[in-house]
Amino acid sequence: MATNRLVGRFAGYLESRKNITGSVCGLLGLVLTFTGVAGPYWPVVVLGLYGAGALIAPPERPALPDFPDPSAQLDEIRADFTKLGDYLADVDLPPATATRLRVLTDLLDALLDPGWVAEILAQDPEAVHTVSRTVRQDIPEAVHAFVRTRWWHRMTPGQDPPEQHLERQLAVLTEEAHHLATTLRETEARRQESHTRYLEDRQG
Known part of the structure; x- marks a missing residue:
């Protein structure tokens, strides 16, 4: 039961705005790495941009209750x-x-x-x-x-x-x-x- 709950939360985070925004920023870090801008500190740059993107992402909006019409x-x-x-x-x-x-x-x-x-x-x-x-x-x-x-x-x-x-x-x-x-x-x-x-x- 606990394992299923953890798997569900992980899957939900993968689809969340925070992860999507962080991933986009992390890809930007990889681009900077390939262009030579990040230098030897590219892991820090990629992780930092991912974390910054996750922080600035808009919060998740909970789904509206499914009331009968x-x-x-x-x-x-x-x-x-x-x-x-x-x-x-x-x-x-x-x-x-x-x-x-x-x-x-x-x-x-x-x-x-x-x-x-x-x-x-x-x-x-x-x-x-x-x-x-x-x-x-x-x-x-x-x-x-x-x-x-x-x-x-x-x-x-x-x-x-x-x-x-x-x-x-x-x-x-x-x-x-x-x-x-x-x-x-x-x-x-x-x-x-x-x-x-x-x-x-x-x-x-």
């Missing part, structure tokens, strides 16, 4: 949205609450549907984060808290019905999703207006 992120969110749908299908909700939840999930489904809408969504990292948080965190936590609280409510009635809190949470999430859709629509409208101005300006 927005389209790949949306594919992962779609997969999790399908899992969420399977979970919600097994939860017994009051009719009014189920209707409110369906409005929210239908809106998310429209935003995540592959096509031009999803392409616009993918261009906005904050929007992708909002949808991801809603699918992976907000809805599951809200519904799961309702399921747990409903059991306690049946054991100790008299408190606010748990569906009231769930409906309020779903109302907030639905408003947030509608705001996101409006923002994406306005972005597309501005893009259309910019193209109109471009075409008009092009004609003088």
